[in-house]
Amino acid sequence: MKPVNVGILGLGTVGGGTYRVLMRNADEISRRAGRGIQVTHVAARDVKSSEFKELDKIKITQDAFEVVNDPEVDIVVELIGGYDPALELVLKAIEQGKHVVTANKALIAVHGNEIFSAASKKGVMVGFEAAVAGGIPIIKAIREGLAGNRISWLAGIINGTGNFILTEMQEKGRKFTDVLKEAQELGYAEADPSFDVEGIDAAHKLAILGSIAFGVPLQFEKVYTEGISHITREDVDYAEQLGYRIKHLGIARKADKGIELRVHPTLIPEKRLIANVNGVMNAVLVYADALGPTLYYGAGAGSEPTASAVVADIVDVTRTLTADSENRVPHLAFQASSLADTPVLNMDEVSTSYYLRLQAADEPGVIADITRILGDQKISIEAMIQKESKNIEQTASVILLTHQVLERNMNLAIQQIESLDSVSGKVCRIRMESLGS
Numbered sequence: 001m002k003p004v005n006v007g008i009l010g011l012g013t014v015g016g017g018t019y020r021v022l023m024r025n026a027d028e029i030s031r032r033a034g035r036g037i038q039v040t041h042v043a044a045r046d047v048k049s050s051e052f053k054e055l056d057k058i059k060i061t062q063d064a065f066e067v068v069n070d071p072e073v074d075i076v077v078e079l080i081g082g083y084d085p086a087l088e089l090v091l092k093a094i095e096q097g098k099h100v101v102t103a104n105k106a107l108i109a110v111h112g113n114e115i116f117s118a119a120s121k122k123g124v125m126v127g128f129e130a131a132v133a134g135g136i137p138i139i140k141a142i143r144e145g146l147a148g149n150r151i152s153w154l155a156g157i158i159n160g161t162g163n164f165i166l167t168e169m170q171e172k173g174r175k176f177t178d179v180l181k182e183a184q185e186l187g188y189a190e191a192d193p194s195f196d197v198e199g200i201d202a203a204h205k206l207a208i209l210g211s212i213a214f215g216v217p218l219q220f221e222k223v224y225t226e227g228i229s230h231i232t233r234e235d236v237d238y239a240e241q242l243g244y245r246i247k248h249l250g251i252a253r254k255a256d257k258g259i260e261l262r263v264h265p266t267l268i269p270e271k272r273l274i275a276n277v278n279g280v281m282n283a284v285l286v287y288a289d290a291l292g293p294t295l296y297y298g299a300g301a302g303s304e305p306t307a308s309a310v311v312a313d314i315v316d317v318t319r320t321l322t323a324d325s326e327n328r329v330p331h332l333a334f335q336a337s338s339l340a341d342t343p344v345l346n347m348d349e350v351s352t353s354y355y356l357r358l359q360a361a362d363e364p365g366v367i368a369d370i371t372r373i374l375g376d377q378k379i380s381i382e383a384m385i386q387k388e389s390k391n392i393e394q395t396a397s398v399i400l401l402t403h404q405v406l407e408r409n410m411n412l413a414i415q416q417i418e419s420l421d422s423v424s425g426k427v428c429r430i431r432m433e434s435l436g437s
C-alpha cells in the first residue's frame with residue numbers, strides 16, 4: 001500500500017524529536033500502522049540538515065503554508081505552538097481535507113470547538129494526544145480505555161516546570177526564582193514562563209481533560225486558575241510537618257450542580273502516590289466508577305517523550321484513514337451531537353478543605369476570635385499549630401487545616417480574619433484534597 005505522507009510544521013524541540021523518532025523507528029512503526037509513514041515536507045525557520053538524517057532528501061521550506069498546500073501531504077503535524085499562525089494553518093489543512101496532529105494545548109483549549117467542528121464537516125481527524133501531559137497517553141486512556149466508565153473526578157500534575165519548582169523548594173530548600181531559571185535553561189518552561197508558574201499552561205490542559213472526561217465542550221475561559229508564585233518555603237515546611245505535600249494540581253470533578261474545573265496549589269496527603277511525583281514528571285489520577293482509581297505517570301515534556309505522543313497520533317490517523325468518520329473515536333470522547341450542557345461551576349460554589357496560614361499577635365483571645373469567625377461560617381477545624389514568629393517579635397504564625405466548606409464561606413471568613421486588629425497582612429490560603437475514593 002502507498003505510504004502515508006506527513007508534513008511537519010516546526011522543527012524545534014518537539015518537531016525535531018518527532019522527525020527523529022519517525023526515522024529511527026520507521027520499520028517498527030509501519031508494522032504497527034499497516035503501511036509506511038514518510039515525512040515528505042518540513043517547514044522550519046533554520047534547519048541544520050546535519051542534525052537530521054536524510055533531511056536533504058525531503059522538501060524544506062520556511063513557509064508553513066507551502067506544506068499545508070502541498071497536495072502530496074496527507075497528514076499535517078503542527079508543532080509551531082501559539083495561536084498565530086497555528087490556527088490558520090490548522091484550519092487551512094482541514095479545509096484541504098488533510099488530517100492534523102498537533103501538540104498545541106493552547107490552540108486546542110481555546111479554539112478546539114471550532115477546529116473539531118471544521119474537521120467533522122470535512123471528515124478528517126485531529127489528533128492532540130501530545131497536548132496534555134506530554135508523552136503520557138492520557139487522552140487515549142480516558143477516551144478509549146475508560147469508555148465504559150462514568151468518571152467522577154481527575155486530578156493531575158500537568159505542568160512539569162511548576163512541579164520541578166515545588167520539588168526543588170521542598171527537597172533542597174531552593175528559592176523559587178533560582179529553580180525557575182534552571183527549568184528555563186533545561187528547556188521545560190514555556191516561551192513565556194508565566195504560563196507555567198501562573199497555571200495557564202495547566203489550565204489549557206485541564207480544559208481538555210475536563211471535556212473528554214465529562215463530554216462537555218471545551219471551556220478554557222471557565223477554568224479557575226491560580227499559580228504557585230505565592231507559595232513560600234515556609235508553607236512547604238508547615239505542610240510537611242502536618243503530613244502533606246503541596247502540588248500544583250489541575251482538578252476536574254463532577255459535582256451535584258455542575259463541573260468543577262480548577263488549577264491551584266493543593267495540599268495532598270504525603271502517602272498518596274501522586275504526592276510523590278517529583279521533578280518535571282507529570283501524573284494524572286483518574287477516579288472512574290467501574291475501575292476505581294488509576295494513576296498515569298511519565299514524562300510530561302521534552303523532545304522525544306512528546307514526540308512519542310505525536311507519532312502515536314500519526315499511527316492512529318494512518319490506521320483509521322479508511323474508516324468512515326462516524327466510526328472513528330470522537331475528538332472529545334463523546335459523539336459531537338451528544339455533548340452535554342452541564343455548567344462549569346464558579347469557584348464560589350466549589351467545596352474543598354483548606355490550609356490557612358496567618359500572622360497574629362501573640363496575646364490572649366486572638367485564637368478565640370479566629371475560631372469564632374470560622375465557626376460562624378460553619379467551618380470546622382481539623383488541625384492547628386502555632387509557632388512563634390522568627391521575624392516579627394510578639395507575633396505568631398498560626399496554621400489551620402479545615403474540613404470541607406464552600407469557597408464562598410471561606411472567602412467571607414478570610415475577609416473577617418484579615419480585618420481583625422490582631423492579625424497582620426493577608427491570610428495565605430492553599431486548598432487541600434484527600435484524593436481518596
Ligand code: HSE
Nearest residue numbers: 159160161189190301
Ligand atoms: N511547559 C510545559 C511544562 C511543557 O512544563 O509542563 C509541556 O507542556
